[in-house]
Amino acid sequence: MTVKGYDYDMESLFRQHYRPLCLYALHYLDVADDAEDVVQECFISLWQNKPDNPKPWLYTSVRNRCIDRLRSRRAVDSVTDSFPEELPFDEIVSRSEREARLWDAVEALPEQRRRCLIMAKRDNMSYSEIASELGLSENTVRNNISRALKTLRVAASKDLLFILLFF
Amino acid sequence: MDRLNFVLTHFKEGRFDARRAYKRFRAEVSARAGAWRFRWRPAVLSLSFAVLAAVLFFRWQGRVTEYKAIDVVQSFTLKDGSHVTLAPGSCLSLRAHRNPRTVSMTGKVFFDVLHDDEHPFTVIVPGASVQVLGTKFQVYQDSTGSRVDVTEGRVRFSSGKASEVLSAGKSALAYADTVVRVAATPNPCVWATRTFIYDATPLGEVLKELSAFFGEALETKSPGRLLTAQFDADESLDEIIGLIESALGVTIIRLK
Numbered sequence: 001m002t003v004k005g006y007d008y009d010m011e012s013l014f015r016q017h018y019r020p021l022c023l024y025a026l027h028y029l030d031v032a033d034d035a036e037d038v039v040q041e042c043f044i045s046l047w048q049n050k051p052d053n054p055k056p057w058l059y060t061s062v063r064n065r066c067i068d069r070l071r072s073r074r075a076v077d078s079v080t081d082s083f084p085e086e087l088p089f090d091e092i093v094s095r096s097e098r099e100a101r102l103w104d105a106v107e108a109l110p111e112q113r114r115r116c117l118i119m120a121k122r123d124n125m126s127y128s129e130i131a132s133e134l135g136l137s138e139n140t141v142r143n144n145i146s147r148a149l150k151t152l153r154v155a156a157s158k159d160l161l162f163i164l165l166f167f
Numbered sequence: 168m169d170r171l172n173f174v175l176t177h178f179k180e181g182r183f184d185a186r187r188a189y190k191r192f193r194a195e196v197s198a199r200a201g202a203w204r205f206r207w208r209p210a211v212l213s214l215s216f217a218v219l220a221a222v223l224f225f226r227w228q229g230r231v232t233e234y235k236a237i238d239v240v241q242s243f244t245l246k247d248g249s250h251v252t253l254a255p256g257s258c259l260s261l262r263a264h265r266n267p268r269t270v271s272m273t274g275k276v277f278f279d280v281l282h283d284d285e286h287p288f289t290v291i292v293p294g295a296s297v298q299v300l301g302t303k304f305q306v307y308q309d310s311t312g313s314r315v316d317v318t319e320g321r322v323r324f325s326s327g328k329a330s331e332v333l334s335a336g337k338s339a340l341a342y343a344d345t346v347v348r349v350a351a352t353p354n355p356c357v358w359a360t361r362t363f364i365y366d367a368t369p370l371g372e373v374l375k376e377l378s379a380f381f382g383e384a385l386e387t388k389s390p391g392r393l394l395t396a397q398f399d400a401d402e403s404l405d406e407i408i409g410l411i412e413s414a415l416g417v418t419i420i421r422l423k
Contacts, residue, residue, distance in 0.1 A: 044199075121172060
């Protein structure tokens with residue numbers, strides 16, 4: 001779907017920016033479904049408004065909508081927390097894209113390796129608990145996590161290499 | 168590894184899937200575009216119908232109604248209630264729904280116009296027009312000009328900037344943007360009214376008119392006698408002559 005009068009198409013914009021934008025929104029909202037909804041609304045708004053420069057427009061739009069959501073949430077919940085600290089645009093984009101690549105790398109891990117990693121890091125389960133849960137030996141769990149982290153470090157180092165080469 | 172913790176905290180297989188999100192986006196956009204079309208369709212349809220109705224209405228209003236007499240005298244009642252009698256070869260037309268009291272004509276037409284103060288009746292002939300409120304008159308039009316003979320009421324006979332008000336019994340000709348009064352015969356419209364009416368009319372004038380109407384030359388030795396009478400034009404000439412002779416005690420000679 002090409003935006004009328006512009007030389008970019010919506011599908012490629014989704015492919016490039018959807019996940020980084022969701023992760024950016026997630027920093028504000030902390031709820032994945034809300035983040036996806038906000039980003040979807042921003043893409044629809046982009047399609048309607050057809051700005052000249054879609055990328056900064058999308059990031060700004062996501063931020064504004066997230067703040068609106070937080071305000072309405074806080075009005076309901078009577079919570080007065082401040083909003084997440086604002087970073088310069090380049091840093092926001094860089095952080096979001098790096099997180100998206102990390103997300104890609106996690107997603108690309110073999111399933112067992114990924115499950116072990118998530119149970120260990122996210123759910124704070126011990127190796128023995130994971131082994132028991134998945135019916136594996138502790139050693140296999142340890143190996144899976146170790147290899148998973150190695151893969152992710154490689155993915156992260158590519159980012160670092162990129163940064164060193166170009167900045 | 169704050170970043171990794173952040174990713175792993177929220178990671179779920181299939182979450183933040185750009186391809187699926189793009190499908191959702193397309194569905195949403197299509198629905199909105201469809202809704203937009205749906206919202207506009209009734210408006211566009213209504214507008215089309217309104218335009219069509221307006222076109223049909225104006226065409227219907229502008230539709231011309233024609234009345235014709237081919238080879239015999241014909242009488243018609245118009246939409247406004249006025250009566251017209253057309254001499255053979257005459258034609259009268261009007262736009263019944265736009266202005267039923269404005270008519271165009273060719274040939275010779277006798278009008279018995281229904282009185283209406285608010286809506287003057289107008290007869291249009293090439294180069295002239297006649298405007299009336301309610302009266303009886305005839306209009307005769309040919310290639311040289313037009314003539315109006317008034318039998319009742321008054322009419323305004325106009326040609327270009329020239330104009331004459333004619334009362335009952337008066338006649339006028341219009342040609343080249345001028346209107347000229349002319350002498351009238353006693354019953355110029357008898358072909359339509361079918362009645363000869365004379366009111367202290369000199370007998371010579373009566374016989375001249377009867378001669379012209381019946382196509383026979385009539386003479387008398389007393390042309391100055393005055394006749395007041397009414398005859399039906401469908402009576403025979405013999406009967407009419409007999410009535411005049413007995414009423415005035417004169418002799419009428421038929422020249423054959």
